[in-house]
Amino acid sequence: MLWLTIAIALLLAILAIAFVAWPLWHPSTALRLDDDSPLTELIQRKDSVLLSIKELEFDYQTGKLSSEDYQRLDQRLRQQAISLLRQLEKVAPDSIALEAELEAAIRQQRQTVGRPARDEEPASAKPTTPIRPHRFCPQCGAPTTATANFCATCGAPLHKADVATNVAE
Amino acid sequence: MIFDVGYLILVTALLLAVFGVIAGFWGGRQRHPSLVDSSFHAVYAVAALVLLAASILWYGLLTDKFQVNYVWNHSEKALPTFYKFSALWGGQAGSLLFWTLILSVYSVIVATMFRRKQLGQMPFVNAVLLITSGFFLTLLVFAENPFKQSGFLPPDGQGLNPLLQNYWMVIHPVMLYTGYVGLAVPFAFAMGALFSKNLGNQWVRTVRRWTLIPWVFLGAGILMGSQWAYMELGWGGYWAWDPVENASFLPWLTATAFLHSIIIQERRGILKVWNVALIACTYFLVILGTFTTRSGIIESVHSFARSSVGIYFLVFLSISIITFLWLLFDRLPLLRSENEIDSVSSRESAFLVNNWLFTGLAFSTLWGTFFPMFSEILTGRRISVNAPWFNKVNGPLFLLLLLMMGVGPLLGWRRTSAEVMRKQFTWPVLGAVLFAGIFAYFSPRLYPTIGLSVCVLVIGTIIQEFVRGVIARRAVTNENPVAALFSLTRRNGQRYGGYIVHLAIVMIGVAVIGNTFYQSTTNVNLRKDQSVSLAGYTLTFTGLESEHTSNRTEFSAHVAVFGPKGQSLGTVSPGRNIYDKTPDQPTSEVGLRMSPGDDIYVVLNGWQDDGSSATFTIFINPLTVWMWIGGIVLVLGTLICIWPNPARKEERMPAQAGALADTAA
Numbered sequence: 076m077l078w079l080t081i082a083i084a085l086l087l088a089i090l091a092i093a094f095v096a097w098p099l100w101h102p103s104t105a106l107r108l109d110d111d112s113p114l115t116e117l118i119q120r121k122d123s124v125l126l127s128i129k130e131l132e133f134d135y136q137t138g139k140l141s142s143e144d145y146q147r148l149d150q151r152l153r154q155q156a157i158s159l160l161r162q163l164e165k166v167a168p169d170s171i172a173l174e175a176e177l178e179a180a181i182r183q184q185r186q187t188v189g190r191p192a193r194d195e196e197p198a199s200a201k202p203t204t205p206i207r208p209h210r211f212c213p214q215c216g217a218p219t220t221a222t223a224n225f226c227a228t229c230g231a232p233l234h235k236a237d238v239a240t241n242v243a244e
Numbered sequence: 245m246i247f248d249v250g251y252l253i254l255v256t257a258l259l260l261a262v263f264g265v266i267a268g269f270w271g272g273r274q275r276h277p278s279l280v281d282s283s284f285h286a287v288y289a290v291a292a293l294v295l296l297a298a299s300i301l302w303y304g305l306l307t308d309k310f311q312v313n314y315v316w317n318h319s320e321k322a323l324p325t326f327y328k329f330s331a332l333w334g335g336q337a338g339s340l341l342f343w344t345l346i347l348s349v350y351s352v353i354v355a356t357m358f359r360r361k362q363l364g365q366m367p368f369v370n371a372v373l374l375i376t377s378g379f380f381l382t383l384l385v386f387a388e389n390p391f392k393q394s395g396f397l398p399p400d401g402q403g404l405n406p407l408l409q410n411y412w413m414v415i416h417p418v419m420l421y422t423g424y425v426g427l428a429v430p431f432a433f434a435m436g437a438l439f440s441k442n443l444g445n446q447w448v449r450t451v452r453r454w455t456l457i458p459w460v461f462l463g464a465g466i467l468m469g470s471q472w473a474y475m476e477l478g479w480g481g482y483w484a485w486d487p488v489e490n491a492s493f494l495p496w497l498t499a500t501a502f503l504h505s506i507i508i509q510e511r512r513g514i515l516k517v518w519n520v521a522l523i524a525c526t527y528f529l530v531i532l533g534t535f536t537t538r539s540g541i542i543e544s545v546h547s548f549a550r551s552s553v554g555i556y557f558l559v560f561l562s563i564s565i566i567t568f569l570w571l572l573f574d575r576l577p578l579l580r581s582e583n584e585i586d587s588v589s590s591r592e593s594a595f596l597v598n599n600w601l602f603t604g605l606a607f608s609t610l611w612g613t614f615f616p617m618f619s620e621i622l623t624g625r626r627i628s629v630n631a632p633w634f635n636k637v638n639g640p641l642f643l644l645l646l647l648m649m650g651v652g653p654l655l656g657w658r659r660t661s662a663e664v665m666r667k668q669f670t671w672p673v674l675g676a677v678l679f680a681g682i683f684a685y686f687s688p689r690l691y692p693t694i695g696l697s698v699c700v701l702v703i704g705t706i707i708q709e710f711v712r713g714v715i716a717r718r719a720v721t722n723e724n725p726v727a728a729l730f731s732l733t734r735r736n737g738q739r740y741g742g743y744i745v746h747l748a749i750v751m752i753g754v755a756v757i758g759n760t761f762y763q764s765t766t767n768v769n770l771r772k773d774q775s776v777s778l779a780g781y782t783l784t785f786t787g788l789e790s791e792h793t794s795n796r797t798e799f800s801a802h803v804a805v806f807g808p809k810g811q812s813l814g815t816v817s818p819g820r821n822i823y824d825k826t827p828d829q830p831t832s833e834v835g836l837r838m839s840p841g842d843d844i845y846v847v848l849n850g851w852q853d854d855g856s857s858a859t860f861t862i863f864i865n866p867l868t869v870w871m872w873i874g875g876i877v878l879v880l881g882t883l884i885c886i887w888p889n890p891a892r893k894e895e896r897m898p899a900q901a902g903a904l905a906d907t908a909a
Contacts (some may be wrong), residue, residue: 081654092260115446136716
């Protein structure tokens with residue numbers, strides 16, 4: 076009886092230990108340990124600023140801010156967003172394509188959440204359409220899609236001639 | 245035999261937990277993929293082994309294996325199966341095993357969800373969770389072996405503590421443990437962030453939901469415990485500032501503060517050190533609370549036995565506090581604020597005041613809970629701190645907290661101008677003042693008038709927030725008001741779910757105020773068909789009956805209730821259960837008639853054997869039912885908070901971040 080107990084316990088223990096030790100001998104699953112790069116942090120900070128802009132707008136609409144305060148704070152947040160986008164561009168130039176895609180997603184959300192519809196471009200820019208990133212708004216500097224008629228961030232109209240001077244690189 | 249295997253399984257789990265901790269820390273530091281992977285495997289293996297061990301104990305309980313001391317002590321043949329199942333957490337060793345089981349389940353969920361994400365900090369998160377599991381496994385292996393056997397087979401067990409043989413007592417500990425233990429997860433993420441030096445706002449975003457889930461379980465567990473005390477202990481109340489109640493309430497307070505202050509960090513990049521410290525305090529309070537419940541150093545109605553585990557807890561707690569402080573000071577330069585608080589009249593400063601209040605409450609509760617112990621150590625005399633002290637100190641703090649709940653949401657971030665303040669505060673304040681006037685006219689008492697007026701202020705704030713939100717949304721979308729309300733709540737779950745939670749807290753506050761200031765009570769001996777009047781009600785004792793069930797005899801009296809105009813309001817049946825195994829510990833079954841206005845609450849104290857007369861304690865408890873309704877609303881509000889936002893597909897972001905990292909590299 077004692078031997079059986081020991082045998083069963085031993086078997087279970089060996090199974091468990093083998094399971095835990097398995098990756099040490101079979102490092103097949105290549106884990107990526109680098110996704111905590113500064114880039115992730117930058118993207119998150121940018122997201123947080125964009126969220127703040129959205130919230131600020133909602134607070135303004137529900138009467139928690141005077142219009143001067145709103146404009147002042149909105150301006151400040153937009154500048155922060157722009158500077159973060161510039162930093163992002165420096166760290167990973169290609170990522171701006173994805174940025175524009177994210178922008179499109181956020182824009183769609185804003186359309187439903189509270190931004191007056193006239194400030195928006197029509198929701199034609201689906202995130203799945205290929206986006207050429209190398210255009211920037213002449214007013215606020217935010218990246219825009221090649222097909223956009225208005226800036227998603229500040230709502231300024233985008234004319235081809237104006238934008239030409241802002242082409243990156 | 246199987247129980248010896250159970251013990252050896254716990255030993256194996258402990259060894260693997262230790263290995264997992266080393267693999268996590270070493271792998272995380274060296275960025276060694278195989279070791280990190282192995283730490284994930286360790287989490288899974290420990291969980292599987294703990295589950296196996298718990299199943300073996302359940303098997304012992306359900307099949308009456310009384311040769312196991314734990315089964316013998318906490319079960320008996322005649323115990324209903326339902327309670328045999330719940331006896332797993334009815335005693336010391338079993339509840340420690342259950343604690344470990346819940347922690348293992350949490351760890352597995354976390355490990356599975358973050359198997360491919362945030363891998364910079366995940367090895368440390370695994371390690372911290374495994375340290376906690378490892379600590380409890382150490383207790384189980386060295387101090388409280390649940391599989392200890394006596395060497396002979398007793399004919400029957402001792403039976404489960406009668407107080408625990410109650411429906412609520414089966415769910416309450418599960419809820420409470422799920423809440424309690426789950427708070428280790430946000431702590432593990434905070435430590436992961438400290439160890440891996442990823443001290444941006446990422447961990448804060450990650451843990452919000454992971455804090456809300458245990459937080460709501462803990463809140464619901466506390467309320468269920470109150471309900472149990474109210475229904476089962478028969479002293480007319482629901483909360484007595486008992487040390488064990490406090491033990492569960494303390495981490496709830498700090499976790500609530502944390503939930504509020506992470507919002508400021510997320511939005512404004514301030515209070516970083518504070519947040520790390522707050523979640524660490526929450527974790528330490530969880531360990532301390534488990535220690536108070538388990539060691540018997542503080543006397544309580546929850547007398548779970550005195551034992552030797554106290555010293556283990558003290559050592560573990562000291563080591564973890566020292567490690568945390570060392571780590572915190574080492575990482576201080578990385579925790580600098582990105583902004584400052586611009587103005588007193590801003591939402592962040594309201595949040596800050598709320599945090600001070602919560603911390604103040606936690607501190608005074610902690611002080612009151614441990615004062616008897618300190619006084620005994622210092623003076624040799626045990627000076628007990630009782631409910632009136634807690635009410636006197638914490639009452640005003642809670643009132644201020646309620647007030648902040650009304651003020652905070654009306655302020656904007658950064659700064660609120662005088663003009664805006666006027667616009668925001670006019671209606672809620674007007675409502676509160678009007679209510680105060682009317683209420684004081686009918687019931688001229690200062691404290692309840694202030695308390696209830698503040699409740700009205702908060703309700704006014706919440707209604708105004710919803711109304712203005714709906715108006716703002718309709719201006720854009722032209723939805724009908726109901727659809728606008730729905731989509732507003734759905735899309736801004738964090739904010740509007742939070743308001744619903746606030747509403748729940750107000751309901752609970754109203755119940756507390758009603759009970760504190762307007763409870764009436766009397767003690768009577770009634771002969772059959774004799775009546776007594778209290779607070780407008782008339783109660784008539786109509787008879788007594790008894791019935792024997794599987795392991796107890798149930799006595800119940802019938803008391804007919806009549807309203808102020810003599811109309812019949814039905815019958816309440818207070819009773820007592822006398823258990824065969826423990827006849828000297830009868831439990832009380834309260835006779836209760838609930839209504840939105842007040843509860844009629846009757847306790848049977850004693851009776852003549854022929855049923856000719858009986859003594860009762862009768863309470864009329866105003867507004868108590870709102871506490872339980874508040875509990876349900878609290879859960880609903882939290883569900884709205886944690887429900888994924890349809891517009892912000894959070895899962896997309898990290899995936900894209902990963903993709904970006906690839907392109908960057």
